Amino acid sequence: MSIAADHSGVVPRVETEGDVNRLMLAVDGIHCAACVQRIERALTAEPDVVGARVNFTTRRLSLAWRGAPARATDFIDRLDDMGFTARPFDAGKLAAADAANDRRLMRAMAVAGFAAGNVMWLAISVWAGVFADMGPATRGLLNWVQALIALPAVVYAGMPFYSSAWHAVRSGRVNMDVPITVGVSLAAVMSLVQAIIGAEEVYFDAAISLVFLLLVGRFLDQRARGRARAAATHLLSLAVTEVTRVTADGRTEFVPIEAVRPGDHLLVAAGAKLPVDGIVYAGRSALDTSTLTGESVPATVGVGDQVFAGTINTGGALTIEAKAVGPDTVLAEIVRCMEAAEQGRARYVVLADRLAKLYVPVVHGLALITFLGWWLWPMHADWTVALLNAVAVLIITCPCALAIAVPAVQVTASGRLFKRGILLKSATALERLAEVDTIVFDKTGTLTEGRPELVDAAKVPAAALTLASGLAAASRHPLCLALRRAAGDVPALTGVVELPGDGLEATVDGRLVRLGRRDFAAPTAPEIDDGCAEMWLAGEGQAPVRLAFRDAPRTDAASVVAAVKRRGYRVALLSGDRPAAVAALADQLGITEWRAAQRPADKVAAIEALKAEGARVLMVGDGINDAPSLAAAHASMAPSAAADISRTTADVIFQGAGLDAVPATLDVSHRAQRLVVQNLVISLLYNATLVPLAVIGLVTPLIAAVAMSVSSLTVILNALRLGRAGKGTQTWTS
Amino acid sequence: MDILIFLLPTALLMGLVGLAAFLWAMKTGQFDDLEGDAARILYDDETPAPVDAPRGKKA
Numbered sequence: 094m095s096i097a098a099d100h101s102g103v104v105p106r107v108e109t110e111g112d113v114n115r116l117m118l119a120v121d122g123i124h125c126a127a128c129v130q131r132i133e134r135a136l137t138a139e140p141d142v143v144g145a146r147v148n149f150t151t152r153r154l155s156l157a158w159r160g161a162p163a164r165a166t167d168f169i170d171r172l173d174d175m176g177f178t179a180r181p182f183d184a185g186k187l188a189a190a191d192a193a194n195d196r197r198l199m200r201a202m203a204v205a206g207f208a209a210g211n212v213m214w215l216a217i218s219v220w221a222g223v224f225a226d227m228g229p230a231t232r233g234l235l236n237w238v239q240a241l242i243a244l245p246a247v248v249y250a251g252m253p254f255y256s257s258a259w260h261a262v263r264s265g266r267v268n269m270d271v272p273i274t275v276g277v278s279l280a281a282v283m284s285l286v287q288a289i290i291g292a293e294e295v296y297f298d299a300a301i302s303l304v305f306l307l308l309v310g311r312f313l314d315q316r317a318r319g320r321a322r323a324a325a326t327h328l329l330s331l332a333v334t335e336v337t338r339v340t341a342d343g344r345t346e347f348v349p350i351e352a353v354r355p356g357d358h359l360l361v362a363a364g365a366k367l368p369v370d371g372i373v374y375a376g377r378s379a380l381d382t383s384t385l386t387g388e389s390v391p392a393t394v395g396v397g398d399q400v401f402a403g404t405i406n407t408g409g410a411l412t413i414e415a416k417a418v419g420p421d422t423v424l425a426e427i428v429r430c431m432e433a434a435e436q437g438r439a440r441y442v443v444l445a446d447r448l449a450k451l452y453v454p455v456v457h458g459l460a461l462i463t464f465l466g467w468w469l470w471p472m473h474a475d476w477t478v479a480l481l482n483a484v485a486v487l488i489i490t491c492p493c494a495l496a497i498a499v500p501a502v503q504v505t506a507s508g509r510l511f512k513r514g515i516l517l518k519s520a521t522a523l524e525r526l527a528e529v530d531t532i533v534f535d536k537t538g539t540l541t542e543g544r545p546e547l548v549d550a551a552k553v554p555a556a557a558l559t560l561a562s563g564l565a566a567a568s569r570h571p572l573c574l575a576l577r578r579a580a581g582d583v584p585a586l587t588g589v590v591e592l593p594g595d596g597l598e599a600t601v602d603g604r605l606v607r608l609g610r611r612d613f614a615a616p617t618a619p620e621i622d623d624g625c626a627e628m629w630l631a632g633e634g635q636a637p638v639r640l641a642f643r644d645a646p647r648t649d650a651a652s653v654v655a656a657v658k659r660r661g662y663r664v665a666l667l668s669g670d671r672p673a674a675v676a677a678l679a680d681q682l683g684i685t686e687w688r689a690a691q692r693p694a695d696k697v698a699a700i701e702a703l704k705a706e707g708a709r710v711l712m713v714g715d716g717i718n719d720a721p722s723l724a725a726a727h728a729s730m731a732p733s734a735a736a737d738i739s740r741t742t743a744d745v746i747f748q749g750a751g752l753d754a755v756p757a758t759l760d761v762s763h764r765a766q767r768l769v770v771q772n773l774v775i776s777l778l779y780n781a782t783l784v785p786l787a788v789i790g791l792v793t794p795l796i797a798a799v800a801m802s803v804s805s806l807t808v809i810l811n812a813l814r815l816g817r818a819g820k821g822t823q824t825w826t827s
Numbered sequence: 828m829d830i831l832i833f834l835l836p837t838a839l840l841m842g843l844v845g846l847a848a849f850l851w852a853m854k855t856g857q858f859d860d861l862e863g864d865a866a867r868i869l870y871d872d873e874t875p876a877p878v879d880a881p882r883g884k885k886a
Contacts, residue, residue, distance in 0.1 A: 126862075
């Protein structure tokens with residue numbers, strides 16, 4: 094879904110430097126690399142343009158030209174002609190901070206990677222030299238070179254972990270970064286001490302490779318979340334920046350949206366987006382409200398009807414009286430709802446961090462016991478020896494395998510889902526999906542195809558269908574398009590007049606025929622309310638015929654609902670549509686729990702209510718109106734045809750015509766969660782075996798390095814089982 | 828083992844060159860658009876070739 098921007102008469106903010114103007118545009122409708130080429134070529138061909146470059150990943154165009162800044166609107170119109178909707182994009186501080194963070198992590202990763210590689214070959218030389226004939230001078234040199242590389246790298250690249258651990262400790266919490274920080278810094282400091290006193294054993298390689306491995310995981314996580322945030326700013330750029338106001342003496346004027354006050358009269362052209370919430374003051378039209386309700390059929394509005402910001406005027410021009418402006422509008426409320434809900438989810442504590450809460454005191458307690466045991470009783474050793482042994486305990490328990498246990502499973506699980514066209518976006522989604530016990534579906538576009546189809550086409554008299562389809566050819570209204578699909582190849586009638594908000598009218602063989610709303614085409618016909626969208630065909634010599642349309646459910650919707658119910662999930666349906674339509678679909682699919690006419694905030698409230706009952710909710714939805722509930726739910730999924738904002742809010746995006754991705758994802762999440770638990774147990778077992786060795790002072794760097802690699806390999810191999818196990822076991826969905 | 832005096836700096840220098848190259852590539856925005864730039868090589872060259880090397884072009 095793309096939303097046409099209202100750019101009539103609006104001059105976007107252009108940055109001018111010398112005689113070169115620069116502008117960043119967010120472009121909708123770029124689907125492949127060929128689109129990138131078309132746009133760049135067309136714009137470069139324009140005179141004065143000095144640079145046009147599209148970033149395919151972010152769907153943004155950066156444009157530079159000489160001459161008048163006002164030419165920006167020409168370029169936007171040019172893109173519009175080509176079928177792309179462009180609007181000025183102000184990246185803002187948030188996106189800049191995000192990009193800076195992205196780069197900081199990437200830089201840290203590069204430095205850690207360089208240091209880890211170089212320290213490793215030096216360390217291997219030293220270990221190999223233990224068996225061959227390496228003098229203490231050479232060993233000392235190699236150890237010092239390691240220190241020289243590793244120490245600055247550990248200090249610089251490990252910063253993300255140290256600051257996270259510091260924040261956690263200061264607020265009285267413990268996360269996985271705490272033992273990582275303690276382990277890494279102790280390994281580095283102790284190795285430095287060892288190098289100074291000329292001892293044989295240094296642990297620089299363990300410290301820096303741990304930092305590197307963990308940074309890779311963190312970077313991938315940051316990338317995924319950064320994209321989500323970028324799309325949220327994309328949504329904010331949808332807001333109209335300038336509007337046409339009707340002054341008291343009847344003239345029109347352009348004013349910035351900030352200047353609009355409740356009570357002002359605003360002119361909304363056909364095809365434009367409504368800038369504010371208000372009521373219709375003059376005119377009749379049809380509004381595309383899909384952003385707010387998810388409903389695909391435009392709603393007819395007339396004088397006195399309430400209208401909302403963000404909906405699109407698809408019919409004739411309207412004059413509306415502003416009632417709510419800016420932060421009071423429903424669109425702004427959606428964005429606020431979403432941000433609030435996302436903060437709630439950010440508080441989710443992953444299993445690894447919950448484990449860290451137990452792990453940290455135990456490990457640090459053991460280290461203390463080791464120190465006291467060696468120093469005071471029963472060993473009575475020198476305090477330096479005692480300290481070395483205590484530090485060895487901390488290094489060997491540094492949660493390398495533990496920290497890899499979860500990401501390894503996530504990588505294999507997302508790879509497996511990816512092959513099925515299911516995209517896993519959030520790092521913690523698998524864990525949350527595995528805990529789900531209630532599934533809430535949206536109706537339009539999720540359980541249904543999202544486009545109306547003619548009901549019982551065979552029962553409509555053939556002549557009436559042909560006539561109606563001939564009329565319908567003149568309109569792009571979704572119901573007319575559905576009529577054209579149902580009637581097949583019917584020649585279009587000429588001289589058809591479209592009356593916005595009412596319907597179509599034409600004179601056929603000297604007789605006036607109308608197709609449209611009941612009170613427009615056939616006011617005498619009885620009203621029928623069966624939840625279907627309808628059009629009436631009537632006229633001179635043509636008895637009123639009702640054409641009913643229904644949004645057909647996806648082909649496998651019923652079987653998927655039945656399958657998840659069999660598995661013991663509670664299923665509910667929340668829709669912004671009218672009760673009759675929702676009831677019909679719920680009945681057809683066997684869903685007993687449903688609510689209709691739900692606004693975005695109502696949906697969030699319904700989900701919060703379920704959560705309050707103790708349910709773990711999976712929300713499946715697609716529209717902008719679903720975005721807050723997707724964010725509020727414990728886990729969320731959206732089809733790939735969903736609105737940008739929903740796709741970025743959802744944890745999981747699935748492709749294809751069916752809904753079977755829902756049970757498939759739940760299935761993989763359950764098995765992934767089992768593997769995560771197994772991996773955590775393996776890591777703990779490894780610690781349980783090696784910690785006693787460290788306590789009695791038998792751990793050398795070689796043992797530490799080998800044990801670290803073996804334990805990491807074990808958890809990775811275990812995670813890979815997910816890729817193989819259970820192939821072809823999705824039969825339970827049918 | 829004297830050879831180490833040359834080998835160690837050489838190896839580290841090579842590594843540093845690699846690191847510098849990566850940081851430079853990052854700074855010049857070469858990782859900003861991984862999807863789009865991968866396809867750029869496939870575009871036909873629009874700008875006319877230099878005069879001394881004329882190129883057959885369909886009308």
